[in-house]
Amino acid sequence: MAWDPVAELTDDERRSFGTYGAHWPYWEERLWRNVPGPFYTRENDNCWTGRIEAPDNVLYGGDHFTEYVFRQPRSPAEVRGLARAAAVEVTAGYACDGDVGWTPGLVREWWAARARSEEDLAAASAELAKSRDPQSVDAAAGVRQYRAYLGSGGLAADLRAYVFRLGEGRYPEVGERLPEL
Template sequence: MTDFSDPSFDLEAYMAPFAARLAEDFVKAELDSKKFLAHYGDFADFLYRPEFDHFLRKEVLFFWDPSGEYLAFLDNDHWPEKHSFNFPGPFYSGESDTCGTGVCQAPSNVMNDEHCCEYVFKQPTTYYEFLCVVNAAAVEVFDSFSSNGNDHWTVQECRTWWRNREHLLSSLANEELVKMNDGQAQLYIDYLNGEAEMDLRRYCYFLENGVYPTSPSLILPEL
């Protein structure tokens, strides 16, 4: 067993293999994102579709990893234990481990609470971000991520969630939570104070109509 308290312990050397693997994952996600764009087209149409969860688990993951060695990491429905800080959308987490790998794998979309449990603070907006979130889900020890949010979120659920925004903003200022992340707390604060409202209204439109709104003339549900 590694003794982290040993004065001679070299943390940088210990972490080097993990850093190298992470760098490889980012490069692969960048390359794969181009393949996904060529194969599936517009990202919003890809992500926001009826039966996205089934589509992802039964088709997309096999396109991502044709070997199919272990692709069951999104098979569990974690809605009953969903982390309340998850931003509404297809992806969310339940009770995760406390390894903090999600922040490393998907720094623009996944963060930790003050106990180092993971949640999705921003739904992916590109194939690259999508693949990073998939990587975060794949390495999470408890398989605590789910992709069936569309089966559970309703417009009313989204409105209720949004009305608790001030509590969430207050929680994001928690010193311990800030320490458990690498700038994600501020990213989430900025998002909630900026583009999040329109993103959530667009998601509510999708929930009501089954298609993602692209025309600026469409009337979006109010929160």
């Protein structure tokens, strides 16, 4: 990935994120469930809209199934989806300034503690299996998607590329050596 997902945002889309022009403590309030990257959420009023707008990037978790970013966008279309998810989330719970908070060390710490995410996904799967409403069925599909991403090595590869970005100021080109997690 040689492009900057945040640079893909238009000015109107940037205004959808709670961190735009604000001095809120979003970074300190971020949910631990968010995967490292420029996009993340804090506690929000989940109206189950995030997956409607960004099904490949947003999932629900915790006691109130709040929205969080389980995969950073990989294309301009996914950036657009996250911007729409941010726009429809009524408490301005999405942020796009993760690059100022994440460090290579923090990404590695998050990765080292990934068993917490695996346990959380198992609990969410069990809870969602109790319901057959369309939103729960979709959320359960998202849990399976995240579990596959976590177990396939896809997330590890993406995080290695992100650690490269944090160190070099850009995503790696094909063939460049990636740092270890």
